[in-house]
Amino acid sequence: AQSVTQPDIHITVSEGASLELRCNYSYGATPYLFWYVQSPGQGLQLLLKYFSGDTLVQGIKGFEAEFKRSQSSFNLRKPSVHWSDAAEYFCAVAAANQAGTALIFGKGTTLSVSS
């Protein structure tokens, strides 16, 4: 069965500092991997996704993530955090090549940005 682990429940980063949010997944075959962001009271917005090819993927808002098959990880990074990045971040996995397969989410990491 698929599963996603986000080890950090809450992270605080200073504005302008770099950020890395961790994500580990469990899935036997080639996964589809996603990072979503959710602001308070809002739905989920897709930041980036990985299906195949280049293991470093670029997303919106200056985020990137690197897929490491050997470590079953898909960590999210941003070189310089802005106060507006404060939100909840979810890593998710889906089974590739299966129509109608739902996303399985991690528990999320809450990012706070200090000035």
Added chain:
Amino acid sequence: ETGVTQTPRHLVMGMTNKKSLKCEQHLGHNAMYWYKQSAKKPLELMFVYNFKEQTENNSVPSRFSPECPNSSHLFLHLHTLQPEDSALYLCASSQGAGSYGYTFGSGTRLTVV
């Protein structure tokens, strides 16, 4: 405009009421999903519909009844809910296996009193 529209945005209902949540997608996707997001809990998959057919029911209580009349519309009918059912209910859609991504609506914030 995310392409997935959920109505209403907020709903307060008593435990004996019957109400429905609506989700509509204008993206041409063929799979639709209901998720429940409770405070301090991870997103829980409730139902999956693929080409209008329900392909997954994640052990959801019968007081939640989904309906998918076509690939663009998804409903969640609610009756005799409990206070612990208060949550944000999110609808999502995808094309096939989701290789173009899953698109979420803004959710319906449900409060059961």
